[in-house]
Amino acid sequence: MIEFIQATKRYGRSDRNALDHLNLKVGDGCVYGFLGPNGAGKTTAIRLLTGALRPTEGEIRVNGISVAEKPIETKRMIGFVPDSQEMYERLTGVEYLNFMADIFGVSEADRKERAEKYLARFDMTEAARDRIGSYSRGMKQKMAAIGALIHEPPVWVLDEPMVGLDPRASFLLKEEMRARASAGATVFFSTHVLEVAEKLCDRVGIIHKGKLIMEGTPEELLGKTGDASLEEVFLEMTASSQEQA
Ligand SMILES: Nc1ncnc2c1ncn2[C@@H]1O[C@H](COP(=O)(O)OP(=O)(O)OP(=O)(O)O)[C@@H](O)[C@H]1O
Ligand SMILES: [Mg+2]
Numbered sequence: 001m002i003e004f005i006q007a008t009k010r011y012g013r014s015d016r017n018a019l020d021h022l023n024l025k026v027g028d029g030c031v032y033g034f035l036g037p038n039g040a041g042k043t044t045a046i047r048l049l050t051g052a053l054r055p056t057e058g059e060i061r062v063n064g065i066s067v068a069e070k071p072i073e074t075k076r077m078i079g080f081v082p083d084s085q086e087m088y089e090r091l092t093g094v095e096y097l098n099f100m101a102d103i104f105g106v107s108e109a110d111r112k113e114r115a116e117k118y119l120a121r122f123d124m125t126e127a128a129r130d131r132i133g134s135y136s137r138g139m140k141q142k143m144a145a146i147g148a149l150i151h152e153p154p155v156w157v158l159d160e161p162m163v164g165l166d167p168r169a170s171f172l173l174k175e176e177m178r179a180r181a182s183a184g185a186t187v188f189f190s191t192h193v194l195e196v197a198e199k200l201c202d203r204v205g206i207i208h209k210g211k212l213i214m215e216g217t218p219e220e221l222l223g224k225t226g227d228a229s230l231e232e233v234f235l236e237m238t239a240s241s242q243e244q245a
Pocket of ligand 1: 011012014018036037038039040041042043044045
């Protein structure tokens, strides 16, 4: 479970909040899609959740524990796939997974079993012997996803995970997101791919100019607006609140 309570972030000299009093609770077993235009505040919210940034105001909790009070404890509960894969290019895939397993204190037996399982699921078994520096963008993305699963965290956070993935890789990732949620984890991800969000997510939130402007199941959002697709809801909501602003 993750909770944002009045979570607000204002960067340096900026005169407005990049994230503005976000209140959001995402329960166990939920795949949550965080949607919003470029610059809406998605990555900012995710960085507050992972503890990479401190909120200007408000609080973030992971399974009831405050990120500000117990940063190490909350970090251990999160597997994070960032939006850019600045990875350890000199390491092989196997070395990278061992490195991640070391950080999270995963036993030899568990790491071996999980690495084999996830490498096979993502078609990366062969590539794992090669250096990450030789990987394509999509391969790096997949390896980052596997690295974030090696400690089988109760919370899986992914920032724009579909970018750069081919249809098969994207399908595999979506399947894994559903599988993690079925196993009881909270899966929280940002995306611009609205068709994916509509099909995959139990709930979605639309954020615009730092504010959460809509939240619910995809069906609820369609019901509220009378739109035929999440794409229509998104375009309508982010256009109208732009006029109001
Ligand atoms: N390090 C930073 N310093 C100053 N301002 C920042 C910084 N990072 C983000 N911002 C600002 O905060 C706002 C929200 O940015 P953020 O990266 O959270 O958006 P986003 O929703 O992830 O967008 P995108 O879809 O393009 O990834 C933007 O106005 C951006 O300019
Ligand atoms: Mg972003």
